[in-house]
Amino acid sequence: MSFLRKIPLKVILVSIPIGLSILCALFSPLFSPHDPLQTDLGKRLIPPVFQKGGSWKNVLGTDPIGRDILSRIVYGSRVSLTVGLVATFLGSLIGATLGLISGYFRRKTDSIITKVMDIQLSFPTVLFAIFVVAITGPKLQNIILVCGITSWVTYARVVRGQVLSIREKEFIEAARGIGCSIGRILTRHVFPNIFSTMVVIATLDIGRIIVLESTLSFLGLGVQPPTPSWGGILFDGKIYITQAWWITAFPGIVIMMVVLGFNIIGDYLSDLMDPYTKQLMEAVGK
Amino acid sequence: MSGDPVVLLLPQDTTKEEIAALRQAMGFNDPQYIQYLRFLGKLTKGDLGHSFHYRQPALKLLLERMPATLQLTFAAMTFAILIAIPLGILSAVKYATGLDTFSLGLATIGQSIPLFWLGLMLMLVFSVFLRWFPTSGRGGWEHLILPAVTLGSYPMAAIVRLLRANMLTVLRMDYVTAARAKGVGEFWIVMKHAFKNAAIPVVTLIGLQVGVLFGGAVVTEVIFSWPGIGRLMVLAIYNRDFPLVQGGVILLAFVFVTVNLTVDLLYGYLDPRVRVGRSV
Numbered sequence: 001m002s003f004l005r006k007i008p009l010k011v012i013l014v015s016i017p018i019g020l021s022i023l024c025a026l027f028s029p030l031f032s033p034h035d036p037l038q039t040d041l042g043k044r045l046i047p048p049v050f051q052k053g054g055s056w057k058n059v060l061g062t063d064p065i066g067r068d069i070l071s072r073i074v075y076g077s078r079v080s081l082t083v084g085l086v087a088t089f090l091g092s093l094i095g096a097t098l099g100l101i102s103g104y105f106r107r108k109t110d111s112i113i114t115k116v117m118d119i120q121l122s123f124p125t126v127l128f129a130i131f132v133v134a135i136t137g138p139k140l141q142n143i144i145l146v147c148g149i150t151s152w153v154t155y156a157r158v159v160r161g162q163v164l165s166i167r168e169k170e171f172i173e174a175a176r177g178i179g180c181s182i183g184r185i186l187t188r189h190v191f192p193n194i195f196s197t198m199v200v201i202a203t204l205d206i207g208r209i210i211v212l213e214s215t216l217s218f219l220g221l222g223v224q225p226p227t228p229s230w231g232g233i234l235f236d237g238k239i240y241i242t243q244a245w246w247i248t249a250f251p252g253i254v255i256m257m258v259v260l261g262f263n264i265i266g267d268y269l270s271d272l273m274d275p276y277t278k279q280l281m282e283a284v285g286k
Numbered sequence: 287m288s289g290d291p292v293v294l295l296l297p298q299d300t301t302k303e304e305i306a307a308l309r310q311a312m313g314f315n316d317p318q319y320i321q322y323l324r325f326l327g328k329l330t331k332g333d334l335g336h337s338f339h340y341r342q343p344a345l346k347l348l349l350e351r352m353p354a355t356l357q358l359t360f361a362a363m364t365f366a367i368l369i370a371i372p373l374g375i376l377s378a379v380k381y382a383t384g385l386d387t388f389s390l391g392l393a394t395i396g397q398s399i400p401l402f403w404l405g406l407m408l409m410l411v412f413s414v415f416l417r418w419f420p421t422s423g424r425g426g427w428e429h430l431i432l433p434a435v436t437l438g439s440y441p442m443a444a445i446v447r448l449l450r451a452n453m454l455t456v457l458r459m460d461y462v463t464a465a466r467a468k469g470v471g472e473f474w475i476v477m478k479h480a481f482k483n484a485a486i487p488v489v490t491l492i493g494l495q496v497g498v499l500f501g502g503a504v505v506t507e508v509i510f511s512w513p514g515i516g517r518l519m520v521l522a523i524y525n526r527d528f529p530l531v532q533g534g535v536i537l538l539a540f541v542f543v544t545v546n547l548t549v550d551l552l553y554g555y556l557d558p559r560v561r562v563g564r565s566v
Contacts, residue, residue, distance in 0.1 A: 030560075050481070056499070089563030113356060122497075122539060122542060122543050122546070123497070123535075123542075124497040124498065124500045124501040124538060124539070124540055124542060125498075125501055126498075126500075126501025126505070127500060127501050127504065127538060127539075128535075129524065129534055130504065130520075131531060131535050132517075134523040134531060135528075146490060163376065211400045211401075213401075214400055215400065215402060215505055218400075218402045218505070219505065219520055219523075220524070221523070228422065231400075231402075234402065234403065234406070238406065238509075241406060241409065241410055241414065242414050242421075245410050246416070248403070248406045248407075248410070249407065249410070251403075252400060252406070252407065255400050255403065256395075256398055256400065256403070258397050259398040259399075259400070260394065260395065260398035263397060263398050264394065267394075271443060
């Protein structure tokens with residue numbers, strides 16, 4: 001376990017909320033004290049335990065139709081983490097593939113892919129996501145797809161930049177010389193060299209996607225009720241903010257802790273990498 | 287397409303024939319490429335179509351709300367720059383001190399906090415508990431402060447981080463050492479020799495952040511009931527008022543591209559090395 005000692009305390013600390021939320025998503029019934037969908041009009045707007053009128057039965061209070069906030073947050077982690085992880089994977093897959101192609105083949109293919117990247121960058125992300133989800137409908141697969149599409153450009157740009165320099169190296173020339181196919185060169189010789197960069201971008205991007213998903217939910221364009229999601233709880237609590245602060249406060253704290261965690265881990269990972277990659281990523285506007 | 291605007295437009299007791307007639311009249315029965323070509327044709331003449339819900343030209347409705355959105359984004363950017371530039375410079379100059387840790391921490395939190403939640407919490411603390419500012423609407427400066435701080439927090443964080451990193455690089459350059467050897471005061475070294483050069487990428491970042499601001503303005507306007515384009519668009523989405531949504535997206539993308547073109551042109555002015563048509 002000696003390698004653990006080299007990791008800064010900050011990084012270990014911020015991993016705790018991430019680990020907890022993953023456990024919550026995997027074993028929601030174990031962690032939630034109540035059924036997140038169970039309404040009880042006799043228990044409307046109960047404050048959290050430390051405030052007058054609160055009780056240990058509903059630690060973080062209840063919402064206007066008597067559902068337990070803690071249970072809803074626990075179950076809500078499923079939506080947020082699923083969207084965060086799947087969309088990040090999707091975005092990195094599209095981005096890396098197009099970046100590899102664009103950097104390796106150059107010329108026409110490169111200029112077409114670069115143009116598409118520029119067009120996408122000229123479009124504010126949140127607006128794009130709102131627009132697409134409003135048209136295609138707020139279903140889980142649409143939300144994942146749109147979040148993935150908003151992130152591919154970052155990967156594509158960085159990967160393209162790296163491939164441009166890697167393709168001139170001797171080991172690629174050697175691979176070409178012994179007759180490797182283009183597919184083999186790209187997947188077995190180029191890709192392993194860009195993988196660590198992709199991990200860094202992905203870690204930094206998960207947080208952004210979780211916020212994007214909760215923003216969509218907050219606007220009523222997320223996974224539809226009654227399925228709980230972190231942004232959705234905030235959407236429900238918005239109009240009760242003057243009477244029941246706990247409905248909006250707690251899910252937001254959870255989102256912030258998880259996103260902060262991913263961002264700090266991402267920063268740590270990118271500090272471990274060479275300065276060239278860091279500059280490249282900053283130039284992309286991460 | 288989810289949601290049929292025709293059904294939402296008409297009263298509950300409309301007959302099927304009437305619905306079909308309106309669909310025909312609005313051109314929804316034509317093939318999609320015809321509808322798209324018709325849309326593009328109108329777009330070249332500056333016609334973004336008619337709002338289904340308000341029964342007025344979409345462009346007129348959007349332009350009416352443009353000043354409110356521009357005021358909000360401008361105030362947010364001003365807030366971000368006013369806070370971020372001193373913080374970014376100071377944390378590079380006082381590298382690895384308490385001040386540096388503080389501003390870097392503030393920047394990390396600023397980039398992680400969901401914008402809509404920050405807005406709700408600011409509203410909760412300053413409007414509901416302390417009653418310093420009104421919760422919603424547009425009016426005097428007191429209406430502007432909370433939305434501007436909410437919207438400006440992310441660009442603020444991004445500028446602090448970039449400026450700090452650039453200042454750290456620039457302060458190690460030979461010409462800074464040369465200036466110091468020449469006996470230039472530390473204040474002028476930081477402001478004139480280092481900041482001027484470190485600021486160039488920050489200008490690009492500010493241009494790119496305008497896009498983030500427009501996206502964020504949509505959410506901020508909804509929270510604070512700010513009567514701008516963003517709120518209009520979200521209401522239009524709920525009403526399935528597609529021409530208005532389309533028009534809003536096109537208009538905001540247009541402003542974003544214009545701002546970034548201006549930034550690119552400004553770049554040549556700030557950095558003589560990138561001027562077009564001149565050899566270095």
